[in-house]
Amino acid sequence: MSTTIDPERHAMGVSMKRKEDPRFIRGRGNYLDDHSMPGMLHLALVHSPYPHARIVKIDKTAALAVPGVVAVLTGEDLAAHGLAWIPTFHGYDKQMVLCVGKALYQYQEVAGVIATSRDAAHDGAELVDVTYEPLTPVVDPFVSLQDATLVREDREAKTNHIYHWEVGKRDETDAALAAADVHINERIVFQRCHPAPLEPCGVIADMNPGTGRLTLILTSQAPHAHRTVVSLVTGIPEDKIRIIAPDLGGGFGNKVPVYAGYVVAAAASVVLGVPVKWVETRTENLTCTGFARDYHMDVEIGATKDGRVTALKVKTVADHGAFDAAADPTKYPAGLFGIVTGSYDFPTAFTELDAYFTNKAPGGVAYRCSFRVTEASYAIERAMDILAGRLKLDPSELRLKNFVRKDQFPYPSPLGFVYDSGDYHTTLQKALDKIGYTELRKEQAEKRKRGELMGIGISTFTEAVGAGPSKHFDIMGIKMFDSAEIRVHPTGSAILRTGTKSQGQGHETTWAQIAAEELGLDPQNILVEEGDTDTAPYGLGTYASRSTPVAGAAIAMAARRIREKARIIAAHLLEAPLDDVEWSKHAFNVVGIPEKSITMQQVAFAAYTNPAPDSEPGLEATFYYDPPNLTFPYGAYIAVVDVDKETGYVKVRTFLAIDDCGTVINPMIVEGQIHGGLAEGFAIAFMQEIVYDENGNNLNTNFTDYLVPTSLETPHWDTDSTCTPSPHHPIGAKGVGESPNVGSPAAFVNAVMDALSPLGIEHIDMPLTREKVWTAIQAAQK
């Protein structure tokens, strides 16, 4: 492999093959469960069958008698170590690790059994004898808000109401709605679902008496944040804690929260002095780990009769489950829901939200949601289509009429964001042209004459990612910067470490591409490492599409720091004044003397063999990047569907996604992200839901009941892009990982509702199962 680089070749924007793939295609990945330590014990958890119950007694005797069982831990045992409760990431609540006195949701963790083998641990777990006194569960947030049954006796305020949040101008918005020619008001529900990555969560906890350090090999999307939390909760100093996030088999927000198994394994290791491994089952993953969504939104839009929107009001009831464990930045209990004005220029807007406890698993912020942006985007895109229907305007026309215009950026939204850049008209027009929108509408008109149900659905979302500026964003007090550390070796290759943690997004490749572009090095020779808190610089991890906006920027800035020092070395080597030395065409050149040129490789060698006077040897830099703003990727998605009236089956005939994420590092990787997110949006729109029945039973506890579409159901995706760089980002990149999940559910639902509109059906909540569609058609045809 050559270490010289063609000065005309750029690494940015190149669809280079991924550097991480060689180990995965050989089955040589290092996922959590692939790891083992000598003397390691296994942990299995015991779960409550009741959604709400007092725990009267826990009898460990039979479990302890199982050969191989070493210990059984309960909430009481953890309390003795001060670990019965831990703070939630949002910071204003705490949650039980194991049940303390009560079980608050079905499958809540009640006890942990530690044994010499996995089989023995599960045999033991079956025999832990728990006596419960069932209580009435609260399952419906609209019942919870009546406070007839209290979910959380431990809290000071004796109410199920967790918090109220609002932003915008209430009175002005109410007045505008009252005065509007047309006023729509729709209850739009985003159902509870679950990110369900294929690799479940787990940990190996090793409190090593020999080193005095607690090492956690942990399925963590945010290892440094987890290390700090572990330190705060256990009192173990951070230098004595090491968290290693290995290869992760998908995250999608599922591997951000702290789960009972992690804490129990760590406590067990502390008590027993040996490593303890916990790997959850799929059932545990679906029933105990952080769910997503569960927002009940009343959306009101006011408009003039020719289709100019005048006001937006959204009132939400949020079902948080038994603890407020929504992993939001501290000042944003409802995440970035304020993006709900979307791509439209609303003169005024107001949104408020009330969150309630119920006897369900905790969570809320997960599944590629960008901190509740999925809920907000779905609400506004659905509502705009409902408005279009009321106004008898084509939905594309309504959007084009109300988009924020290109010349309005940076655009201050009525709900407090400043959108960095966008060209919504161009992107939507590109989508309409590419899909042949006019022809499709003609086809639809023909089909409608024959009573066939064909639908076209548009979603023009704007989302907010890249959390975030220290002025506004922190997680448990830690500001949401991110970091990069780059060290260039004498022979011109480099190592790069960041505070992010890929779960499949391809950072080992894309981060190398950024650094390679900035430094004139070969990306194949830039080793990228993430996930080990002993070596990586502090960062807040990877979720909410923040990695490229924040850590990507840190990489560019760290590389530029290196370039500045390299320029000094170059001036020394070129024997030219520093001011005459510039970086262009991936080399240091003396202005006006083209033959006096030197590459970064040559500079790197000199940094160690012939350092510049008054300059340290070596060539490295660290940068902690505090973003000045969020970034606002956006897109235009169009779905075409055909509905089978007899069965309610919806066939997605075509799906076109045009995404604008600003500068693209690796188009192949971006396209892959889009494909994956669209598949998730498709699943959510048509088949995914976590349902608790009226008795608090979780009905979707495994992959036979919680449905992940296969290659056969999943449609083909057509993708394209426009490029509106972010003006405040060092390389103009905005991030894109969550956009497809943010934007696509509305496109699917809008398409189905468009198909059903001749029957007078205005809205159906997701998932649009065959039965829901069929039932609506039956009712309309009566």
Place this chain on the structure above:
Amino acid sequence: MFPAAFDYHRAGSVDEAVALLKQYGGDARILAGGQSLIPAMRYRLARPAVLIDINPVADLGYIREGDGMLVLGALARDAALERVPGLHDRHPLIAEVSAVVADPVVRQMGTVVGSLCHNDPAGDWAVAALASRAQVVVRGAAGTRVVAIDDFLVDSFTTAVADGEMALEVRFPAPSGRTAGCYQKIERKVGDFATASAAVWASLAADGTFAEVGIAVGAAGPTAKRITAAEALLRGKKPTRDLLRAAADEAAKAADPSADGRGSVAYKKAMAGVLVGRALDGTCKRLGIEAL
């Protein structure tokens, strides 16, 4: 999830299997494909004390055609049917079912006989077996008996196979003359059990009337259900649009599903009718007749 402990025995022959079944009685389960049993054991919903593995029994995976029958041995895998040349022409109903049971990997191990013995109310093979008027050969210590499929399927997860017995083969009638069938299934995704399913099997007499008709629905009761009223409507008659619709309506009426995550009672009943209608249409098309 991890199964509870059990004792494991291999049977090298059917006689050995039967002897082991006699020895262990109700504590023992046969392990053939294992694609229903093992998941149940992982959840500890099934906890047999003894597993008798019949996979080592040689020549139990046969698929034989002849003597007016298609016969499948106890170890005939779903996927093996997909590889029988021309099966779709001779036995379209069977071929169609074999392509939609579970998923393509599970089908490599899953067996037709095993599926019948498991008798999940939403299983596919029971529906096709009913429509085809299949028979199951059962062997115990006392000897062999042939059980008509209507008698074989007793209740959810319950068949005529008694303790100490095992099913040896299933026989699908294959009379000469014009016969055809069709399977229709609604599943939310590949690998899901049926939300609703329907199997039709019919033979035509020389005068173009239905000589024999089998109509069954799945996920429509404790076990797959024969729609005798629909069969009676069609037997001896020429197919007409109205007759086929009436038969489909009978299916919707007779269907007795339970509500679950896959659908409400109303939806499943309606779909039973829709799918019987489509299966009838498909069968007529394959018979080369048009319903007027």
Place this chain on the structure above:
Amino acid sequence: MTITVTVNGTKYVRDVEPRTLLAYFLRESLGLTGTHIGCDSSSCGVCVVVIDGDRAVKSCTMFAVQADGREIMTVEGLAAGATLHPLQQAFWDQHGLQCGYCTPGMLMTSYALLGKNPDPSEAEIREGLSGNLCRCTGYQNIVKAVQQAAATIGAEAAAVPEPVAS
């Protein structure tokens, strides 16, 4: 009980409990961690291995004792030393993986699929892979990868000269 299993051409003799699932045997007794575990209900397919040369099987739905005397190929057996199998190369070329967790299962199912159907259509590929779930890729590039591998294997087979009759 003692079982003898040949995995990727190597014979192993091991003691196992009857209840040990094949997937865990491969991972923990033999240290072949390329085969993964992702669900409890035989739905996800990350555990797929190939038995007796050509049959894809979900190794979480089979006991290790059932593999006694059999030949198994796991993802670790696909490459010939440093030379990748055309499927592995194709998954890499076509960006058919992101987190990599479903990849071994996808590779083994594809291997068996191409063994039976060397020139599958897109519909046949999608149908053939419908027992394997992926959360990251949306399947599209996986399909492209299998198509590339089919073409490569087909071209290689066509390039092999017919043996001269002796």
